[in-house]
Amino acid sequence: MQQILKKAVFSKALLPLALAGAIGVAAPAFAADVYMRQPAPRAAVVVPSGPLTLQDALAIASGIGVVTVQNTHFDDNEWEIEGRDQYGKWIQVDIDARTGEVRHVDRSII
Template structure:
């Protein structure tokens, strides 16, 4: 009986972890690719990134140190919005 307990516990642990490992982002772009899009708009340093389900929100500073936020569509890479502090 004792030699069956460890394999059963291991199988249960793997079964519980499967939903977390099964996540698939599909065709969505990576955070690095979204940051690359924001860099092309002048973002030089990144202070915060957040994935909002269908878009990446990237905040940081431009070359002059001014704050800016870029929203990038996670499917297409299209820029949805740019906010800057002048």
């Protein structure tokens, strides 16, 4: 009788232990699929005095994280530069053409 009781307790405990082990083994595989956003590295850029040229604005935008430029637009003393960052995400940088100040950075969350 004791032997049968021990066997029943062992078989009831075996299934939950096996299930917990299977979940524990699969957890690292699920964690590896998560994308962790990291801030883009910022480079030191020397801003020249006077109005910014397109090349100067592109240098500032690359310091913010723009790697590939897709569109540039100059309007109302502001350079608008659109492109992609190192992760392939869309990014737009607005730069004041008189001071070189970065007015706005818009990054894609998709």
